[in-house]
Amino acid sequence: MSQVDDVLAALADPMRRRVLDLVAAKGPVSASALATELPVSRQAIVKHLGVLEKAELVASARAGRENNFSVRSDALDATATWMASLASQWDRRLAALKKIAEG
Amino acid sequence: MDRIERDVLINASPQRVWAALTSAEHLGTWFGDAGATVSKLEPGGEVTLTWAEHGTGRAIIEKVEPESFFSWRWSGPLGPDPVPGNATLVEFTLTPTDGGTLLQVVESGFTQLDLPPVGQEKYASGNVGGWGHELDELREYLEK
Secondary structure (H helix, E strand, O other): OOHHHHHHHHHOOHHHHHHHHHHHHHOOEEHHHHHOOOOOOHHHHHHHHHHHHHOOOEEEEEEOOEEEEEEOOHHHHHHHHHHHHHHHHHHHHHHHHHHHHHO | OOEEEEEEEEOOOHHHHHHHHHOHHHHHHHOOOOOEEEOOOOOOOEEEEEEOOOEEEEEEEEEEEOOOEEEEEEEOOOOOOOOOOOEEEEEEEEEEEOOEEEEEEEEEOHHHOOOOOOOHHHHOOOOHHHHHHHHHHHHHHHHO
């Protein structure tokens, strides 16, 4: 899968978006620390972090017995830019259609 | 979740909006810029859309409810044919409003696309501080 695919699939899950939000706010942060703030198990968070890491949305670094996670912005920027360009194409098309229907 | 939603308020009747939306004559100007064809305005019918710069893309009509709903599956960025891995679903909904029509469009299925790797250089933004903003934008598309 390409990067944009991975990012979209990773962000399709609401809990994963919350995990990513928290990593952004608190990072570098461990799965255990995240588990104290979210209504799911540490194990579930580790799984979510794995998906986010594969999509290159977070990076991990060893810190003692645990990994600390922080946000990477490149993959998200690329995906947001791509989606934004598609959305603005629709805005242009709809504006042109409006002109025709009202003309 | 992997969808784009846009809408526009048009000061024209659903009947007029429907005509602009579904006729080859108009599709060739507001959607393509160098012509369009519609084989049959019914499920399974084929729509072609041509752009002067990008060539022709194809779409297969899924659902037709005159003056109220229209959908097609159309080809993605990989080529002219809406085959699995290269197709998204586009749904148009027309709602009559006071003196006009609300036209909504939803395009979905982006996570099913087999996209080529995104070249970092092509999308490189360099805005390290813009992350929060980009996420908000993306979330808007994902959650709307």
